[in-house]
Structure formats: C-alpha cells, structure tokens
Amino acid sequence: MKKYLLIIIVFTGMLSNAQYKPSKENLEARKWFQDAKFGLFIHWGVYSVLGDGEWVMNNQNISINEYEKLPKFFNPTKYNAEKWVLMAKNAGMKYITITSRHHDGFSMFDSKASDYNIVKKTPYGKDVLKMLAEACRKHNIKLFFYYSQLDWNRDDYFPRGRTGNGIEGRKEGKWEDYIAFMKAQLTELLTNYGEIGGIWFDGQWDQHEWDGKRFGKIKVDFKLKEVYDLIHELQPRALIGSNHHLAPNEGEDFQMFEKDLPGKGTKDFATSKKDIGSLPLEVCETINGSWGFNLKDRKHKSKKELIQYLIKAAGYGSNLLLNVGPMPNGEIQEEHIKSLKKIGEWVSENGETIYGTRKGPINPTEKLVSTRKGNKIFLHILDFKKNQLIINDLNEKIKKVAYYNSNLKVDFKFKKSVLTINLDRDQMNDIDTIIEITLKD
Numbered sequence: 001m002k003k004y005l006l007i008i009i010v011f012t013g014m015l016s017n018a019q020y021k022p023s024k025e026n027l028e029a030r031k032w033f034q035d036a037k038f039g040l041f042i043h044w045g046v047y048s049v050l051g052d053g054e055w056v057m058n059n060q061n062i063s064i065n066e067y068e069k070l071p072k073f074f075n076p077t078k079y080n081a082e083k084w085v086l087m088a089k090n091a092g093m094k095y096i097t098i099t100s101r102h103h104d105g106f107s108m109f110d111s112k113a114s115d116y117n118i119v120k121k122t123p124y125g126k127d128v129l130k131m132l133a134e135a136c137r138k139h140n141i142k143l144f145f146y147y148s149q150l151d152w153n154r155d156d157y158f159p160r161g162r163t164g165n166g167i168e169g170r171k172e173g174k175w176e177d178y179i180a181f182m183k184a185q186l187t188e189l190l191t192n193y194g195e196i197g198g199i200w201f202d203g204q205w206d207q208h209e210w211d212g213k214r215f216g217k218i219k220v221d222f223k224l225k226e227v228y229d230l231i232h233e234l235q236p237r238a239l240i241g242s243n244h245h246l247a248p249n250e251g252e253d254f255q256m257f258e259k260d261l262p263g264k265g266t267k268d269f270a271t272s273k274k275d276i277g278s279l280p281l282e283v284c285e286t287i288n289g290s291w292g293f294n295l296k297d298r299k300h301k302s303k304k305e306l307i308q309y310l311i312k313a314a315g316y317g318s319n320l321l322l323n324v325g326p327m328p329n330g331e332i333q334e335e336h337i338k339s340l341k342k343i344g345e346w347v348s349e350n351g352e353t354i355y356g357t358r359k360g361p362i363n364p365t366e367k368l369v370s371t372r373k374g375n376k377i378f379l380h381i382l383d384f385k386k387n388q389l390i391i392n393d394l395n396e397k398i399k400k401v402a403y404y405n406s407n408l409k410v411d412f413k414f415k416k417s418v419l420t421i422n423l424d425r426d427q428m429n430d431i432d433t434i435i436e437i438t439l440k441d
Contacts, residue, residue: 020228020251029197029237030253032142034280035356036094037314038347039144040340041284041323042084043291045102046070046122048328054292057104057152057167064153064169067104071121079124079330081131085139087332091340092347094355096136097144097200097321100129100189102292103164105153110192113184116153133193142197144239145189147182149222150203154178159219161206179223183230190234198239198253199231205244205269213268215246224249241282247275254280261364262316281318285309287336293325300335303342304431310343310354311380311432315369317359346431353378353404353434362391375441378404381423381433389421397440403427404434 022030043054049070050056057067088096101107107117109129119125129145136143151157152164156173164170186199209216228240228251239253248255255277260266262281263273287306289299301309306322313320324336347354353371360370360377368389369380377396381389395417401410403424411422427433 020225020232022253023232023236025237026232026239026253029239030280033095033197033239033254033282033319034358036142037319037354037357038091038093038310039095039097039282039319039321040088040091040093041146041291041321042096042098042326043102043146043293043323044099044128044326045104045108045292046074046106046328047102047104048293048326049073051293051295051328053290053294054099054102054104054325056292058164061166061168063167067153067167068116071106071118072123074118074328075123076128076326076328076330077124079128079131079326081128081135082138084132084326084332085135085141087337087340089139089141091344092351093141093322095142095144095197096132097146097197098129098132099148100145101148101185102146103148103150103152103203105148105151105157107185109189111185111188113181113188129189129193133196137194143193144197144200145193146200146202147186147189148203149182149201150206151178154181156181161219162208162210163206175220179227183227186227186231187234190231190238196235196238198241200256201240201242201244204242208244214272215244215269225251228252239280243284245269245271247271248277248279252279254282256321257281257283257318259283259285261312262318264316281316282321283313283316283318284321284323286323287339290325291323293327293333300339303339303346306339306343307346307431308382310347311369311371311382312364314354314357314371315360315364315380349405350432350434353380353436361394361396375399375439377437377439379435379437381428381435382431384423384428384433387423387425389423391419391421393417394419396437398437399440400438402436402438404436410435 047054047056100109110119110127111117119127133143152167155171156178158173207219231238231240241254241256243256243258260270261283263276288297290297310320324332326332357371357373360372362370367383371378398414401412413420
C-alpha cells in the first residue's frame with residue numbers, strides 16, 4: 001500500500017506544475033451539467049442505523065469505539081439500485097450524487113485504502129456504489145460521488161478542525177498521510193466504477209476560521225491542485241465541485257450552494273454574491289429537513305414547495321440537487337417516493353421550460369421567475385393575486401405571447417421595453433402559471 005500511495009504522490013506532484021485548463025471533454029460535460037438542471041442527492045451511511053441524521057457522531061459525541069459498532073447493524077437487504085435509479089429518472093432527474101464517504105469516515109464502497117468500509121465491516125458485505133454505477137449506466141443517468149475532506153474517525157486527520165472535538169478516542173497523526181489516503185480513495189472511485197459525472201467535495205470549511213459571519217484563514221493545506229489534477233487526469237470529463245461556501249478554486253468545474261439559492265444569502269454560511277463565479281451552478285436542498293435518515297423528521301416539503309424550488313433554481317441559472325436519506329434497510333421513505341413521483345408528473349408536462357434553459361432576463365423573486373432557451377422566454381408565475389402583470393426593462397423584440405402548452409393567446413401590450421400582461425384567471429395555476437414569449441429572430 002505504501003508503494004501504491006508513493007506512486008500517486010509522485011504522479012500528482014508532476015501534474016501540479018501545470019496550470020489547469022479545462023479539456024474539450026470537460027467543457028462538454030459542463031454544458032451537459034448546465035442543461036441537466038435536476039439531480040438526486042443521496043446521503044446514506046451507517047449513521048442511518050441511529051435514525052438521527054448524518055451528523056449524529058458529532059452531535060451526540062459518540063466515541064470512536066462506540067461508533068465503530070454501528071457497521072455490524074447495517075444490513076440493507078432491501079437495497080435495490082435499479083429501483084433507486086428508476087425513481088430518480090421518473091422524477092425527471094438526470095444525475096445522482098451519493099455519499100461515498102461522509103464525515104464519520106466510513107466508506108460506502110470496497111476500498112483497499114481502508115478496511116473501514118461497507119464490504120469488510122458490515123454483514124451486508126457488498127459494494128452498493130458498484131451496483132448503483134451499473135444501474136445508472138443501464139438507464140443513462142450520470143453518477144457523481146460525494147466525498148468528505150473531513151474525517152472524525154482517522155488519526156491522520158490532524159490537526160483537528162472545528163468539529164468532532166468532543167469525540168473520544170481520536171488520536172494524532174500526520175496530515176500528509178491523510179492527503180495520501182484521500183488520493184488513494186479518489187483513485188479507486190475514478191478507476192473502479194466506470195465513467196462518473198464528477199466528485200462533490202465537502203468539509204473544507206472544517207479547517208477554516210469562522211467568526212460567525214464568514215470563513216477566514218485555512219489551517220491546513222488540502223493540496224487541492226494535486227487532488228484536482230489527479231481527478232482530471234484520470235477522468236477528463238469528471239466535474240469537480242466543492243461545498244466550501246467561498247469563491248471557486250482553480251480546477252473546480254461547478255459552484256454549489258447549500259440550502260440557499262445563489263446569492264440569496266438566507267444562511268449564515270451562504271456564499272456571498274461577490275464570490276459567485278462564471279461556472280455552472282448547483283443548489284442542494286433536502287426533501288424534508290434532514291440530509292441523512294432522521295426518524296423524527298416531519299418537515300416533509302409539499303409538492304408545491306418542491307416544484308417551485310426547482311423552478312426558482314432554474315431562474316437563478318442553477319441546477320437543483322434534491323436530497324433523500326435512505327433508511328438503514330436500503331429503502332427510501334414512502335412519502336419521499338410519492339413526492340418525487342409528483343415532481344416527475346409536473347416535469348413531464350413542463351420540462352421544456354426547465355431543461356436546457358439559462359437564467360431569464362427578469363431577476364427571480366418569490367412570485368415570478370424567468371428562464372430562457374433560444375428565442376423563447378418562459379415566465380413562471382408562482383404567486384400572483386392581481387389581474388395585471390407589468391414587467392419593466394425587457395429589452396427584447398417580441399413576436400408572440402401565449403399560455404404555455406395552450407393555443408390561448410395572452411392579452412398583452414409591449415411599449416418602450418415595458419410588457420403589460422392582462423391575466424386570464426381561468427388559466428392561473430396554484431403551483432405555476434407559465435407564459436411563453438416567442439422572440440423575433
């Protein structure tokens with residue numbers, strides 16, 4: 001193993017001298033990602049046994065010795081990878097991002113770099129990611145791997161960050177060994193599972209100073225250039241994103257936002273508007289209130305909330321990565337399956353106004369969102385009680401205005417960049433009323 005790790009270190013050291021320039025394949029993958037618009041996030045690990053979310057080890061200060069008993073209880077005999085993939089596909093999702101290793105340090109795949117994994121430590125003894133990768137290929141769904149840069153289990157995740165410091169049994173180690181371990185695992189994920197969509201990093205924030213308002217100086221060197229070069233060398237099409245809540249680092253291919261629409265700033269850790277770059281965007285959100293399975297979570301979002309969040313994300317020029325936390329037996333909660341089915345029914349009728357679109361000319365609000373595709377602008381009216389809609393500063397040449405998927409024309413006036421629409425109350429929809437504007441060539 002030491003020889004294997006040394007080869008990786010030398011290899012990435014050679015790569016690190018070159019400036020990152022996206023390959024043609026990478027740029028094509030970025031466009032595909034921007035067009036895809038909708039993905040499924042899956043937080044699943046041995047923490048699901050306790051039914052208290054993926055942060056349970058930290059939140060309950062469970063010791064290393066105590067937590068390492070959990071894999072013995074993890075036996076997801078109801079897991080059906082193809083069922084999961086078809087559920088996502090029928091919901092209109094184009095890709096899946098799943099936790100390969102979360103902050104608890106337990107690997108959900110067959111890893112030679114660590115015995116602390118699902119194949120070696122659970123009675124289930126199978127590689128769930130391998131099965132999921134095969135099902136994704138079969139049904140033309142791209143697969144991304146979430147990978148935690150933070151680890152509450154390993155001794156070589158040292159110096160410690162801001163979390164997990166109440167967990168007993170953590171010892172000291174060498175940071176360079178931890179970096180080598182991560183490179184070894186990432187190499188496995190990028191060579192043993194076929195072509196993947198990309199790597200979704202999380203946890204860098206643990207090593208940043210935090211003053212309650214913003215992240216500051218970082219305490220350690222994550223060797224991002226070496227790691228990113230390794231990924232791009234092994235799979236040029238693979239996209240890299242990192243949930244660090246800061247401006248993108250060199251080598252990243254998309255920028256992500258956690259439970260916060262880009263630039264809206266509803267969370268303490270939200271990425272500021274000035275830090276939003278020009279990369280493809282993605283916002284991740286939970287289908288209830290938790291990422292990992294939480295037995296007592298009753299905050300299941302309604303059909304209206306979920307569909308409107310997808311629309312808003314598109315209006316911000318972003319994808320939506322919607323999360324479910326499977327149960328320890330491998331099943332997804334029935335209420336979440338039903339919710340995804342309802343979203344699928346909506347996008348089967350209205351997906352043209354979401355897929356392949358870019359941010360429209362009207363800044364999104366809680367009431368009105370716009371998306372754009374070619375010579376079409378789609379107005380999504382989410383909450384409007386008045387009979388007249390006035391849009392200012394629309395610098396376009398309008399050919400036609402109609403209710404989407406209808407031959408019914410819209411009563412409108414367009415003068416000096418001001419569009420005035422008289423709404424037909426019989427055409428209004430409680431979730432989303434879509435008006436299609438066709439522009440002149």
